[in-house]
Amino acid sequence: MVEAGLVGLAEVLDGLALAPVADEITQALWLRDRLDAVISVALRRFDADEAWELDGSLSLTAWLAAHGRCSRSQAHQEATVARRLSQLPVTAAAWADGTLSSGQVGAVVANVSAERAERYAGHEAEMTPLLADLSVADVALAMRSWRLHAEAQEDGPEPAERPSELYLSRTLDGRTEVAGHLSAEDAAVVEQAMAQAGPGPVPNGDGAPPSAPQRRANALADVCRWFLTHYDQASTGVRNRPQVSVIVGLEDLVDDGPGRLADGTAVPASTVARLACDSLLHRIVMSARSAILDYGTAVRSISPALWAALVVRDGHCRHPGCDRPPSWCEAHHIQHFSKGGPTCLSNTVLACARHHHLWHDQGWALELSADATLTVTSPSGVVLTSRPPPAHLVA
16 A cells, blocks of 8 residues: 555656756755655665565565666665664764765765774764765765774774675677776776776777777777787797687688687677787698698797887887887788788788777778878778888887
């Protein structure tokens, strides 16, 4: 049976039409936060009575996931907030009257464990007015500082920080989803490395620049490529390439067909063509699908001597406006290697991984003149030129 108050609320919502005006939307968001606080109070009592058992649920989290139509992680967070606020009356009251937002309350609870709730309750009265004027991110910073100070004052060994975790999940379409969480120290290292990797190429007349998530993904892939190229360079003194095996039939290589990774995941033709530019090639002659008749010695598509010449001539990635150094680059065939393009200085240029992707995946046209001037034409017809740096500027 629906209570009269909820019936009235439903009727108000049925007749409510917000104007696309900042003040009106802001007011509605404030009221939504206050409603969240009312629901949290009810959840706290609901949990104390273990009323979630009535329909066979095993916990408040499970009940919320089923009846609140939310994810398990969202349900867990709501249940945690409801329980913790039973120990934090000032924070609960500030949420109820709109002084604190739902996001600010979440940041408080994330840093106040059940064991430290009593300690924080002694600081609530002075902390809450200060937190109310901060953004959610700044509330989280302030509360983390409080938590670390509280930990430092406690007797016994310092609590171990939650370890960093990263999950790579292969999806049904062959892509991979990345999820996880990092400690503050690990996050700082990763963010700094990705910032040094740069934002990646910006299309020239071919649409909007990469979004922030795209730039982060590009930077992370660049950092990993650089590591795979250099991680044992000090001991071997040679140029190492990332160890990613792609299997492709000769006919598919010639006819722009796809390939596959060693685990069977298919990769598109553009990826095959790009990797063939600068890789370690193995010749394997097979009969039918599985019988191997012959195999040859691995041969580099780009020899150390040619690579050295490219570094001396080009100095950096040759895409106009890009100055990524050779250590971030691969060799690109102007006339594709898979189409019989010769592997020589007059048919190759340095390309950073991101621009190498751009040229292959989006069909850019390249022309290299006798004086090593590179002309690149985008799919939309934008023409750009790049000239090698003067010899005295090449590192």
